[in-house]
Amino acid sequence: MTHAHAGSAVAEHELSITRLIDAPPAKVFRAWSExxxxxxxxxxxxxxxxxxxxxxWVGGLFRTLMRTADGTEYNNQGVFLEIVAPRRLVFTDAFRPGWVPAAKAFMTAVVTFDDEHGKTRYTARALHWNAEDCRAHEEMGFHQGWGQSLDRLVEVVTQQMPD
Known part of the structure; x- marks a missing residue:
């Protein structure tokens, strides 16, 4: 097991994506938190x-409803574990509000927004409890899906959001 400063240790069952975004961290954080x-x-x-x-807030609900073109819906919910505006967001589906354990924990996400000369070094990490869930997430299309979401995020912060 790797021991390092909280948040910098590489998890055993981790998938991640990173990109330099031409927008300041505060703006990218807003696109994630509003x-x-x-x-x-x-x-x-x-x-x-x-x-x-x-x-x-820590323990607060984070819920999204995603809908495919054919109308299939995916309702995801969990809670925030850490919020350090505008640098870091951590959330998990392991709990519901009130720290009620979820039926099945799948992942914890750690999203960081580091300043690089006024731009944002964006990193999204998906940490899984076991190799099976990590592999399943990868096979679901983690890199493609999170990459496409990231493309859309970049478009929002560079073309749609006011400064």
Missing amino acids: PQWLMKWWGPHGMTTPECEMQL
């Missing part, structure tokens, strides 16, 4: 996110 902006980019191409609820 539902009206998150709904514009959340999910891969061809999906919409018509619903998003956020209680932006």
